[in-house]
Amino acid sequence: MLELQNVETCYGSSQVLFGVNMQVGQGEIVSLLGRNGMGKTTAVRSIMGLTPARAGTIRFKGQDISRQKSFRIARAGIGLVPEGRQIFPNLSVRENLIATSRGQGWDLAKIYGLFPRLAERQNNMGNQLSGGEQQMLAIGRALLTNPDLLIFDEASEGLAPVIRTDIWACIRKLRDLAQTVLIIDGNLDALMAVCDRHYVLEKGKIVWNGSSEQFANAPEIKKNHLGI
Template sequence: MLDVSGLEAGYGESQILFGIDLHVQAGEVVTLLGRNGMGKTTTIKSIFGLVKPRAGRIMIGGKDLTGVEPHRIAMAGLGYVPEGRQIFPTLNVEENLRATARPGKWTIARIYDLFPRLEERRRNMGDQLSGGEQQMLAIGRALMINPQLVVLDEATEGLAPLIRADIWACLKRLKDEGEAILVIDKNVDALTRIADHHVVIEKGCVVWSGTTREILATPEVKDRFLHV
């Protein structure tokens, strides 16, 4: 589904990524872990063409899409839930969902089934929603692309505990329905309950990768690379 090999990228004269390898198979949930500033978001932005890679290859569905325009990445089947949500503030909930809609199994009715709160707020503008509602909308908007892979950057950052629980329940449901997911979040305990594989980044390099069973069996990984 997604195969990233030897990815290097940066901003101006600063290099941030040094040979990132990352793979997500169909129906698999993979996490991208690491402390703040270690290159996680730059990795995601490079995959989506928002940062031009300096080296390496990004394969999506068997096609080489390294450094192509972001709209072509979306058309190739990647849905993006960015850090900070970035919904359209002057469109209402339903207009936000329709803005990215492509034919497929994910419809507005199914999004409302996944997030009933959005149906209640369907006529509210994006900037009238709470942070949790905005995150639900951002996930729904990504799903309306009917993607092969959903990518979430900081899935639950800044959300209240009850809303976080709703987001984790949503991701568990998506996994159960066979959706492929790549997720960044700081809540390792929650991630290990839904993810199949984990990739840890330190200073722009992959320093560890393994299954959920392996990361639970090696607590030193969290102590060394994930604790502040």
């Protein structure tokens, strides 16, 4: 469904990604791992067209999206749960959700079923929510675009343990629904339980990729590239 070939991305004269190659197949959940500052968010920004790749090719469902505008990439079927949530603070929960609703499948009722807390807070403004509630809202907003591919940039970072439990339960449900997912997060145990495959990024280059079973049997990868 998603394929990056030799992707290079820069911020001005500073190059961040160096020939990145990775794939996400339909129905897979794939993680992108690496220490802070290794280029994970830049890879997501390149996929979404927010920081276009300088070289290489990004294909989604067989179409080259490397130079497309962000809104066209989103319309093509990629949903993003961004780092920092980026919800609309002056809109209510319900307004945040319906603002992005399109297509068939996910609707308000299903989102409220997935996150009952959002139903309880549907008339509250975005800036009145806790960090965990904002993350639920960001996920719900992305799902209401009915994406073919859903990207999580830091799925559970900085959240209280009880909220993290809810977020990972949501991701497990998405796996059961065969939702295609690319996920960035630092919780390796949770990722091993839900992901099919993993890519490790080091200084803008993919240095390892493989299945959860292969990752579990490669302690040197954790030690050398993830600082564990």
